[in-house]
Amino acid sequence: MKKDKLHIHWYPGHIAKAERQLKEKLNLVDVIIEVRDSRIPLSSSYANIEKLLGDKPRLLLLNKADLADKNELNKWTEYLRATTGCPVVVTDAKSAKDLNQVVKLAVELSEEKIQALIAKGLLRRAARAMVVGMPNVGKSSIINKLTKSSKTKIGAKAGVTRQQQWVRINPKLDLLDTPGIIPTRQDNQQQAVKLAFVSSVSENAYSPEPVARALLEMLKGKRSVIEYYNVGDLTLENIAMKRNWILKGEQPDTERTAIYVLKDFREGRLGLFILDELPQ
Ligand SMILES: Nc1nc2c(ncn2[C@@H]2O[C@H](COP(=O)(O)OP(=O)(O)OP(=O)(O)O)[C@@H](O)[C@H]2O)c(=O)[nH]1
């Protein structure tokens, strides 16, 4: 891989396999909880996610809300509600205070299906839900928080699943205890780069330098970033010089700087941002 080239590698074969595995799991549930990264509410999903997830009721979680600009996130919440027709909940899996709302909505969204089963003469059963999302958006954190209060593992359901483990969240809701992974398709490089910013693509798929440069370009003029690095122009060279990260021959160590810039962004030290553009 050329080190200075901005390119995120991806493997269509892996994607096809991951989509197939996801679809198998989706067959098991009544309601889907799709987790996205609040810093990239569009790029952390597919443009036509319905095609992959089908027409099951879906709840959207904008997770890692603690790392995103709050005002902008409110606008995004409205936008996504209006365009997807799905309920949207803003979450921070570290605090988990909004997860009761998630449980309540998941139960509500499944009720139609449960009623249809009752109408066919079956006994009422708990609704079945699963968490899906791209890598690193916080799926496991959310599952852990949801299942923490309930330690009732209910094992494989006869006739429905083999191997899959379910957890009873409350009498009305069972949750699959492993998430469905939405593979990060990287045929759209603009989207792929944003996924790299938030660690949703493997570090093996790109070199840090061009990705960090693309990030700084996007953060250009943002006061909190300029103040944090205390440089006029947000370039890797300037930041390296300011930190005295110099190589032999007085060259700025841009590679080391790139890794730090990405880390600073990911851990929220540069400020709170949303890097997708809200469609008009
Ligand atoms: N700041 C912040 N960090 C979070 C939040 N949710 C999860 N994280 C962190 O993000 C990282 C990834 O979280 P996971 O729950 O492992 O995400 P995942 O979607 O299961 O990731 P994969 O299993 O790799 O696909 C962890 O370091 C979490 O601590 C959140 O709401 N806010």
Ligand SMILES: [Mg+2]
């Ligand atoms: Mg996980």
